[in-house]
Amino acid sequence: MTFILDSGYAFWNPLIWIIVFIVVMLIVYFFRRRGQKGYKKDTEQAQIFLCGEEVPEAEERHIRVGNIYWGFFETLKEYYNVILKPHTGIINDYILWFVVATAISAITLLIAGLVK
Amino acid sequence: LASLITQSPILIIAIPLAAAFLTPFIGMVSQKARNTLVIVSLTFVVFLVFALARDISINGIHVYTLGATAPDLAIPGGFIVPVRIILEVDGMSVFFSIIWSIVSLAAAIYSLSHIASETGQNRFYTLLLLMVTGGFGLMFTGDLFNLFVFLEIASISGAALIAYRTKFADTQEGGFKYLVVSAIASLMVLFAIGLLYAQYNALNIAYLAQVIQYTTLDKIALALFLIAFTMKTGMVPLHLWFPDSYSVAPASITGMLVITSHACMYAAFRICFTLYGGVIDAPVVGWIIIVFGLLTMFVGVTMAVYQKDVMRFMSYHAVSQLGYMWIGVGVGLAVLGNADLIATYGREAMSGGIFHILNHAMYKPLLFFTGGALFHYTGTRDLTKMGGLAHKMKWTTILYMIGTLSISGIPPLNGFSSKILIYESVYQFHPILTITGIIVSILTLASFTKAFHSAFMGAELPEYKGGREVPRSMIIGMVILAAGIVFITLFPSLVLDRAIHPAADALLNQGAYINAVMGAIP
Numbered sequence: 052m053t054f055i056l057d058s059g060y061a062f063w064n065p066l067i068w069i070i071v072f073i074v075v076m077l078i079v080y081f082f083r084r085r086g087q088k089g090y091k092k093d094t095e096q097a098q099i100f101l102c103g104e105e106v107p108e109a110e111e112r113h114i115r116v117g118n119i120y121w122g123f124f125e126t127l128k129e130y131y132n133v134i135l136k137p138h139t140g141i142i143n144d145y146i147l148w149f150v151v152a153t154a155i156s157a158i159t160l161l162i163a164g165l166v167k
Numbered sequence: 168l169a170s171l172i173t174q175s176p177i178l179i180i181a182i183p184l185a186a187a188f189l190t191p192f193i194g195m196v197s198q199k200a201r202n203t204l205v206i207v208s209l210t211f212v213v214f215l216v217f218a219l220a221r222d223i224s225i226n227g228i229h230v231y232t233l234g235a236t237a238p239d240l241a242i243p244g245g246f247i248v249p250v251r252i253i254l255e256v257d258g259m260s261v262f263f264s265i266i267w268s269i270v271s272l273a274a275a276i277y278s279l280s281h282i283a284s285e286t287g288q289n290r291f292y293t294l295l296l297l298m299v300t301g302g303f304g305l306m307f308t309g310d311l312f313n314l315f316v317f318l319e320i321a322s323i324s325g326a327a328l329i330a331y332r333t334k335f336a337d338t339q340e341g342g343f344k345y346l347v348v349s350a351i352a353s354l355m356v357l358f359a360i361g362l363l364y365a366q367y368n369a370l371n372i373a374y375l376a377q378v379i380q381y382t383t384l385d386k387i388a389l390a391l392f393l394i395a396f397t398m399k400t401g402m403v404p405l406h407l408w409f410p411d412s413y414s415v416a417p418a419s420i421t422g423m424l425v426i427t428s429h430a431c432m433y434a435a436f437r438i439c440f441t442l443y444g445g446v447i448d449a450p451v452v453g454w455i456i457i458v459f460g461l462l463t464m465f466v467g468v469t470m471a472v473y474q475k476d477v478m479r480f481m482s483y484h485a486v487s488q489l490g491y492m493w494i495g496v497g498v499g500l501a502v503l504g505n506a507d508l509i510a511t512y513g514r515e516a517m518s519g520g521i522f523h524i525l526n527h528a529m530y531k532p533l534l535f536f537t538g539g540a541l542f543h544y545t546g547t548r549d550l551t552k553m554g555g556l557a558h559k560m561k562w563t564t565i566l567y568m569i570g571t572l573s574i575s576g577i578p579p580l581n582g583f584s585s586k587i588l589i590y591e592s593v594y595q596f597h598p599i600l601t602i603t604g605i606i607v608s609i610l611t612l613a614s615f616t617k618a619f620h621s622a623f624m625g626a627e628l629p630e631y632k633g634g635r636e637v638p639r640s641m642i643i644g645m646v647i648l649a650a651g652i653v654f655i656t657l658f659p660s661l662v663l664d665r666a667i668h669p670a671a672d673a674l675l676n677q678g679a680y681i682n683a684v685m686g687a688i689p
Binding site for chain 2: 053055058059063066068069072109112116124131134144148152160161163164
């Protein structure tokens with residue numbers, strides 16, 4: 052039984068990655084152990100400091116899914132306008148796509164046969 | 168044990184079928200006994216599937232003829248064609264049945280707690296076991312008509328299971344859509360079977376593969392088969408129903424629906440490589456699959472990034488990942504007639520695609536199960552309403568991370584192993600396939616990071632304080648799949664040598680499939 056995956060072009064050993072990952076975790080743990088000794092959990096030390104401003108409540112602080120990747124969607128607005136259109140939620144439309152795809156596939160196979 | 172292995176193809180189908188009919192009766196007496204029956208029967212089936220897989224790896228294709236004096240007597244005396252119902256199990260069938268058996272067991276265990284508060288549990292488990300029966304039958308059958316019958320069993324039970332939670336309106340809509348799509352796909356399959364039967368007067372796949380001429384009617388039948396099965400797998404642009412149905416089912420059933428897609432993919436492979444393998448216009452069909460596969464990958468992932476419903480988000484990712492498999496196997500099909508190209512990269516591309524099916528069958532149901540766990544805890548699928556759940560759902564968080572890293576192809580997880588095989592091999596066919604694959608992988612990681620941050624990270628929200636991690640059986644269901652991921656991660660070459668390459672070779676070796684039933688080709 053071997054850990055090595057030979058793809059025919061290169062080889063791949065997950066064990067090496069796991070060993071590296073464990074070593075990195077150990078190094079991180081080592082530095083963490085050498086951190087501030089005076090830290091006390093659940094005291095004022097653990098409070099959020101926001102330049103002296105009042106810290107919002109947890110639900111106001113949380114960045115919700117709608118706000119993530121805003122720039123990505125704004126840039127690709129035109130793509131999404133096109134791609135969202137067929138997603139009508141109407142089963143009749145879905146079946147129409149099925150009919151069209153079947154017809155195109157059948158015609159392609161028949162024409163390819165004639166060309167041959 | 169030898170007798171058990173000989174009878175195993177029919178037992179693997181019959182045991183869940185018998186359990187399905189027993190379940191409502193036992194359920195009336197004791198719920199505990201019913202649950203035990205479901206789990207024990209599925210566990211025994213897992214054992215039988217592995218025993219059969221071992222036997223096939225040693226002795227080759229396993230033929231089981233129903234009603235014959237000996238199970239391997241495929242053609243009765245005085246006949247020149249096989250007329251009985253035949254089960255034919257090769258490396259490909261048994262590979263898919265391994266996936267099917269493991270995920271079925273995990274889904275059943277997960278369901279014990281997941282649907283514990285629902286009514287009609289007897290019906291739920293009956294339908295679940297019928298679905299399992301349909302899947303195994305689809306993979307083992309050696310004739311086209313029974314392929315249609317088992318497809319129907321899996322589809323109808325699947326539709327009923329999607330609509331199981333009748334208190335939600337969207338489940339009824341999702342179930343209805345699945346039923347309509349499945350019915351039309353099944354009718355197209357039946358029509359295609361009719362076209363072949365009208366010409367060749369037979370339904371046995373091995374016999375048909377030997378005599379098929381690739382006439383105009385055969386080509387129309389091939390188009391019908393292909394589109395029907397690809398629609399059932401959710402290939403773009405036939406994926407539109409997919410998130411509508413998959414996102415509303417109980418999470419355990421969504422996991423099962425994912426592997427139902429794989430079962431339909433198996434049927435498409437069987438039709439292209441085995442039934443039509445000797446006559447097919449491989450480059451044309453291969454390119455059709457590759458182009459649609461590319462669209463599936465890209466449209467699936469870009470639609471997934473856009474979603475705010477956790478289950479719709481995961482459904483679109485399921486669509487996207489199926490594109491990788493189509494591309495891998497599509498490249499193998501495109502070069503099918505060229506032995507040199509098959510040896511150079513075709514076989515590895517197919518192996519990569521098939522390997523990705525196995526990986527997908529582990530991480531995708533796992534991710535759907537974590538989505539179900541989020542719903543169980545919060546009572547919503549809306550990611551905008553979630554946050555800080557890692558504080559209370561530690562197990563779910565870890566299991567979600569395993570699934571996320573795997574689906575995104577991050578080393579050293581198993582998703583990377585299959586993706587690297589696909590990337591390296593399809594690059595030689597056309598570099599654009601690899602480039603698209605890598606872009607899709609990046610977008611996959613980005614979108615899962617977004618969902619992870621939305622649901623799990625941040626301060627604990629007041630509405631979710633005081634909750635508890637999901638029940639143990641749901642955790643066990645998820646852990647079974649995560650264990651599968653870890654195993655494949657650690658031993659990729661073992662899986663490749665023992666399961667993936669035999670499955671790919673079974674597809675490429677059409678003659679062996681025919682010979683197992685028909686004897687030597689005259």
